[in-house]
Amino acid sequence: xxxxxxxxxxxxxxxxxxxxxxxxxxxxxxxxxxxxxxxxxxxxxxxxxxxxxxxxxxxxxxxxxxxxxxxxxxxxxxxxxxxxxxxxxxxxxxxxxxx
Amino acid sequence: xxxxxxxxxxxxxxxxxxxxxxxxxxxxxxxxxxxxxxxxxxxxxxxxxxxxxxxxxxxxxxxxxxxxxxxxxxxxxxxxxxxxxxxxxxxxxxxxxxxxxxxxxxxxxxxxxxxxxxxxxxxxxxxxxxxxxxxxxxxxxxxxxxxxxxxxxxxxxxxxxxxxxxxxxxxxxxxxxxxxxxxxxxxxxxxxxxxxxxxxxxxxxxxxxxxxxxxxxxxxxxxxxxxxxxxxxxxxxxxxxxxxxxxxxxxxxxxxxxxxxxxxxxxxxxxxxxxxxxxxxxxxxxxxxxxxxxxxxxxxxxxxxxxxxxxxxxxxxxxxxxxxxxxxxxxxxxxxxxxxxxxxxxxx
Numbered sequence: 001x002x003x004x005x006x007x008x009x010x011x012x013x014x015x016x017x018x019x020x021x022x023x024x025x026x027x028x029x030x031x032x033x034x035x036x037x038x039x040x041x042x043x044x045x046x047x048x049x050x051x052x053x054x055x056x057x058x059x060x061x062x063x064x065x066x067x068x069x070x071x072x073x074x075x076x077x078x079x080x081x082x083x084x085x086x087x088x089x090x091x092x093x094x095x096x097x098x099x
Numbered sequence: 100x101x102x103x104x105x106x107x108x109x110x111x112x113x114x115x116x117x118x119x120x121x122x123x124x125x126x127x128x129x130x131x132x133x134x135x136x137x138x139x140x141x142x143x144x145x146x147x148x149x150x151x152x153x154x155x156x157x158x159x160x161x162x163x164x165x166x167x168x169x170x171x172x173x174x175x176x177x178x179x180x181x182x183x184x185x186x187x188x189x190x191x192x193x194x195x196x197x198x199x200x201x202x203x204x205x206x207x208x209x210x211x212x213x214x215x216x217x218x219x220x221x222x223x224x225x226x227x228x229x230x231x232x233x234x235x236x237x238x239x240x241x242x243x244x245x246x247x248x249x250x251x252x253x254x255x256x257x258x259x260x261x262x263x264x265x266x267x268x269x270x271x272x273x274x275x276x277x278x279x280x281x282x283x284x285x286x287x288x289x290x291x292x293x294x295x296x297x298x299x300x301x302x303x304x305x306x307x308x309x310x311x312x313x314x315x316x317x318x319x320x321x322x323x324x325x326x327x328x329x330x331x332x333x334x335x336x337x338x339x340x341x342x343x344x345x346x347x348x349x350x351x352x353x354x355x356x357x358x359x360x361x362x363x364x365x366x367x368x369x370x371x372x373x374x375x376x377x378x379x380x381x382x383x384x385x386x387x388x389x390x391x392x393x394x395x396x397x398x399x400x401x402x403x404x405x406x407x408x409x410x411x412x413x414x415x416x417x418x419x420x421x422x423x424x425x426x427x428x429x430x431x432x433x434x435x436x437x438x439x440x441x442x443x444x445x446x447x
Contacts, residue, residue: 009160009316009328063347066316073114073317076102076122095316096343097159097330 001025001034001086005043009094011065016049023047025084036067037080039090055092064096106131113321117311117354125321132318136306137172143293145304146261148179153259154211155250156184158201161265161307163326164315169263169306170209183257184209187249188217189242190225194332201327208325216253218245222399230333233407239337240411241402244394248386254301262303269312269350271305272357273342275364280342284373285389291364298378299387309358313350 005021012019025042027034037059044052055062060080067074068091074082084090102112102122110124116131123131140146154169156162166184173180186202189195199215206213219225222245230238254262271291278287289295294304307315319326334340349356369375376389383396392400394410401409 008320010330013329063344063351066313068320071113072111075115076112093316093320094328095160095312096347097328 001084003039003084003087004089005047006089006091007093008091009066010097011055011092011094014048014050014052014055021047034084035080036069036074036082036084036090039084040080054094061092062096064094066093066095067091068093114317117313117350118358120354128314129318129322132310132314133168133172133175136168136310137176139293139309140172140178140306143304145263145294145306146178146180149181150179150261151181151183151257151259153185153214153250153254153257153262154182155262155264155303156186156202156205156213157265158186158198158205158327159265160316160319160326160328161267161270161312163201163205163324164319165263165265165307166205166209166211167322167324170211182211183259184211184213185250185253185257185259185262186213186215187246187253188215188219189246190218190227191332192227194329195226197329198327201325204325214253214257216249216256218249221245221249221252222395224399224402226333229402232402235333237411238333239339241398242333244398248393248395250303251301251386259301262301264303264305265307266305267307267310267312267315268357268361269343269346271308271364272360273339273346275360276342276345277339284369285376287364287367288369288375291361291367296387309361311354311357 001024003023003025005023007015007019007021015021023046025034025039027038032038040056040059040061044056048055053062055065057063061067067079069077069082069084070089071091104110104112104124104127105122106127107124110126112122113125114128115122116128146152152169154162154166156166166182169180169182172178173182184202184206186199188199202213202215217225226238226242229241233241250262274290275287278284278290293308294302296302318324346357346360378387378389380386381388381391381393381396383392386393386395388394390397397410401407401411
């Protein structure tokens with residue numbers, strides 16, 4: 001499915017200094033849904049250019065990285081278990097830098 | 100599934116507030132965020148009418164939101180404050196020059212004047228030059244000590260009576276942990292105060308003391324506030340990184356922990372038998388200091404004399420002889436200058 005990903009708060013540096021990415025994501029088993037968990041796995045395998053430990057920790061995002069799905073906190077829709085839909089917009093913002 | 104805001108029950112919920120797990124819409128979030136800060140300002144009497152206040156601004160997320168919110172609350176609640184932005188140029192190429200551009204834009208966006216003070220002017224050393232001299236360890240100590248003084252001097256030059264910094268709840272919780280881990284009782288006693296330096300000429304306060312970093316970032320994101328967000332080039336080596344990592348992991352499990360750590364810190368009472376430093380004045384520059392020379396003078400002296408470890412390494416054993424050995428990190432003998440500070444009790 002097609003998704004729009006955006007990286008902010010310095011995360012863009014891990015993705016070739018590009019903030020916005022239009023991507024086509026498939027789940028490992030085509031019949032299964034694409035969840036946030038599988039998206040993170042996909043990003044780690046296909047999109048991130050360097051230092052994955054700055055973005056993911058185990059199967060989730062590194063603590064300190066905020067996630068918004070269609071402009072809403074992912075805490076509202078189940079975090080990793082959120083099921084994504086066609087054309088969803090997922091934004092990752094890091095808070096781990098100076099103020 | 101659309102969740103509705105728990106406060107207005109009408110609009111779509113946009114975020115979950117860490118302090119109480121409440122699900123709120125953007126508008127209710129803005130109101131709660133702004134009014135809680137207003138309450139903190141009022142309850143703790145942070146400002147008086149007519150105060151000229153320096154807003155310490157780096158162009159980063161906290162100081163940008165601070166400038167925005169203070170400007171807004173100053174108007175909305177008629178605080179009667181004379182606000183200006185104060186920025187420090189440490190001379191870190193590729194980091195500070197970019198963030199200063201952001202503060203210059205903030206000056207226009209918020210309509211408050213900007214003053215920039217540089218390390219080069221004040222100390223005749225940029226951070227880049229300092230790092231070349233001392234390497235990548237301990238440079239944060241130099242920067243932190245110098246910046247604190249630079250802010251005070253800049254604010255004094257601009258005739259401010261108070262300074263506001265953007266330290267948030269996460270920062271304060273990290274500092275409490277850092278001080279516990281280091282056994283720094285003196286700092287532990289001071290670090291939860293929302294106003295510090297009241298005995299001096301320039302008290303400074305933290306209006307964001309109880310504000311979650313997550314909410315600052317969400318506020319800035321939703322309101323499309325312009326801020327600069329890159330890690331300082333030298334920060335991967337900072338000790339605070341460990342405390343930060345720990346706090347973030349803790350927040351993921353139990354977000355209220357951050358405010359609870361602050362609450363615990365506020366209630367610490369220092370054992371009366373613990374030896375605490377006494378506050379005096381630096382003999383060299385007149386700045387407040389608990390030693391003969393303030394930390395900035397000690398560090399600067401070390402830099403200028405090619406003794407980069409001066410003021411960094413803790414002396415071992417008793418007497419000046421040991422102190423002299425330690426200070427001469429590179430194997431050179433320190434000068435037997437009588438005006439030198441007592442090297443035997445550098446407090447790190």
